[in-house]
Amino acid sequence: MKIPLIYKAKISKRLEVAAIAPAHKKKSEEWLSENRAALNAYNERVSQRKVFSDGLRMF
Numbered sequence: 828m829k830i831p832l833i834y835k836a837k838i839s840k841r842l843e844v845a846a847i848a849p850a851h852k853k854k855s856e857e858w859l860s861e862n863r864a865a866l867n868a869y870n871e872r873v874s875q876r877k878v879f880s881d882g883l884r885m886f
Contacts (some may be wrong), residue, residue, distance in 0.1 A: 859866075
């Protein structure tokens with residue numbers, strides 16, 4: 828059975844994405860662990876002081 832070229836291209840792209848996904852996930856988790864303290868501090872500051880646009884929003 829001969830597979831059309833368009834399907835081969837899609838399979839190739841899927842394999843490429845599948846190969847990169849674990850590394851991307853690991854890098855994202857590392858970034859989050861490195862920046863968790865800063866994110867928590869920012870969220871705490873926003874919850875206390877609110878954001879500059881709170882009085883400007885119309886929704």
